Amino acid sequence: MKFILNKIIFVIFLLLIIARVDAQVDCAINLKKAQKLYSQGVIEEIPNLLNSCLEKGFNTEDKIQAYKLLILTYLYDDKKDDAEATMLKFLKTSPEYKINPAIDPAEFIFLFNSYNTKPIFSIGFTAGINYSFPYITELFGPNNVIKNQGKYKSSGMGFQFGPKLVYHISDKYDIGTQIVYTQSKFEFTSSLSDFSKTSLLETQNRIEIPVTGYYKFDFTEKIKPYVLSGLSYSNIIDASYKPLRQYTGNSHTDLSGSDFSLSNFRRKNNFAVIIGAGTRYKIPTGNLFFNIKYSIVLLNQVNPDNRLSDFDFISRYFYYDNNFKINNLTISVGYLYSIFNHKKIK
Numbered sequence: 001m002k003f004i005l006n007k008i009i010f011v012i013f014l015l016l017i018i019a020r021v022d023a024q025v026d027c028a029i030n031l032k033k034a035q036k037l038y039s040q041g042v043i044e045e046i047p048n049l050l051n052s053c054l055e056k057g058f059n060t061e062d063k064i065q066a067y068k069l070l071i072l073t074y075l076y077d078d079k080k081d082d083a084e085a086t087m088l089k090f091l092k093t094s095p096e097y098k099i100n101p102a103i104d105p106a107e108f109i110f111l112f113n114s115y116n117t118k119p120i121f122s123i124g125f126t127a128g129i130n131y132s133f134p135y136i137t138e139l140f141g142p143n144n145v146i147k148n149q150g151k152y153k154s155s156g157m158g159f160q161f162g163p164k165l166v167y168h169i170s171d172k173y174d175i176g177t178q179i180v181y182t183q184s185k186f187e188f189t190s191s192l193s194d195f196s197k198t199s200l201l202e203t204q205n206r207i208e209i210p211v212t213g214y215y216k217f218d219f220t221e222k223i224k225p226y227v228l229s230g231l232s233y234s235n236i237i238d239a240s241y242k243p244l245r246q247y248t249g250n251s252h253t254d255l256s257g258s259d260f261s262l263s264n265f266r267r268k269n270n271f272a273v274i275i276g277a278g279t280r281y282k283i284p285t286g287n288l289f290f291n292i293k294y295s296i297v298l299l300n301q302v303n304p305d306n307r308l309s310d311f312d313f314i315s316r317y318f319y320y321d322n323n324f325k326i327n328n329l330t331i332s333v334g335y336l337y338s339i340f341n342h343k344k345i346k
Helices: 003-039 044-056 061-076 080-093 105-113 313-315
Strands: 121-138 150-155 157-170 173-178 180-189 196-216 223-247 267-285 284-295 323-339
Touching: 003 044, 003 061, 044 061, 061 080, 061 105, 080 105, 080 150, 080 267, 121 150, 121 180, 121 284, 180 323, 196 267, 223 284, 223 313
Parallel strands: none
Antiparallel strands: 121 157, 121 323, 150 180, 157 173, 157 180, 173 196, 180 196, 196 223, 223 267, 267 284, 284 323
């Protein structure tokens, strides 16, 4: 029974394919006939030949040619409303169509140029890597901070990813925003004395919302370099230390522990200035992009009210936070899908 059922399904599927192929062949013949009639100036039969195939029967390329022919037929017959309605269908089928003056008739070009044919928005996704460059702005500590200042350094690669939205203001200017999940890492080291030093590897997880302006350069039809600048808001979701206090000469056993939460020790909200550059590469339906950005954090990372709130941690690692800020370098790639709103230009 199952074998018979599978054979029936296969036969039905095969018949559907044959019917579709036959329809495409018939519609291809209709398109050629309509093109011949138009060249002869006989336009009355063209809409009937093409409209049924535009609903089903044409492949995408034939549909584009059929819409163009219909538009020209309606313009020739002084049916402006029908020509405009068909132009909207044409633009929906081929939103990124580029006029070719060598083959597109002047009346088609005139009507085409009376519509907004450029993308309004782009939506997409971005992902990449980052490096953090923290620096001390004010010294604090239980030791002689002048003699043993300690230092911050980048500690490997972080990452970021999230959705992206770009509004296209003009050929030269865009404005965009993102909601980015970012993880970054950096390390503080301090030689507390001749016999010990402390290392604190910090990991931060943040949500960042940048608002960025873009200035685009004309390079080629497909490649569009740009520079960018803007402001970014960030919110720390989670931050933690991986602490280690090491003793030289085996004078004591090294001290380490589980990750130490910094939730109460970090400023939750911060802002940064962003500068950068990148390029977009045009592909069908959108753009691939690559950019490099440098962000300069504006506010102190430390919550000063809680700086001394954990005496056990201070006594174990002989440390509490300096005031510090972070600069970040990010390298990102992504994809933007173009969204159109084809309207008559008033």
